[in-house]
Amino acid sequence: MGRIIALDFGKVRTGIAVTDELQIIASGLTTVATKELITFLKAYFAKEKVDKIVVGEPKQMDNSASESEILMAPLLEKLAKIFPHMPIEREDERFTSKMAFQTMIDSGLNKKQRRNKALVDEISATIILQSYLGKSNF
Structure with a gap:
């Protein structure tokens, strides 16, 4: 079984989260410049088995x-x-960005750390992926 990767797409940055091989736990992976996303994914897919991409859907x-x-x-x-x-x-x-920000507060990150938009995007991707996993629809 391969991993599932999730993307929180943005014009400037894209947050990325990934599951473990058993597709049970979602974890933040990184944030990349959106213009470098395809290059990053090609490299990641070359070294890791990935079964699916989940992309956040803004509504x-x-x-x-x-x-x-x-x-x-x-x-x-x-x-x-x-x-x-x-x-x-x-x-x-x-609401993933708001949930990510709240997660940062709950985790005890200071104000300066909470201003890190890349971290917000990565946490948002993790929330998207965890939500997807919670539906058990795959």
Whole structure:
């Protein structure tokens, strides 16, 4: 069994989380510049067995697609083209940034550490992945 990788896509940075080989635990992996995401994924897939990519799906409160979904379309197309045999699934990412920030507070990180947007993105990706795993729909 391979890992599941999750992406919290942003125009500037993308947070990345990954499961263990048994697909039980979600852990933050890193944050990369979005323009370097495909290069990072190619390198990661070359050294780790990955079964699936879960991409955060930005939604409005009424469950309709968020405006930022338009920015994600090119990424989704590129992922499908470059990794044609890799299943790509979506997971609702509403409130993940707020939940990530709260997690940082609850973890005792100081104010300066909480301003680290890369860490917020990585934690958000972890929350997206944990939410996906919690549904047991795979």
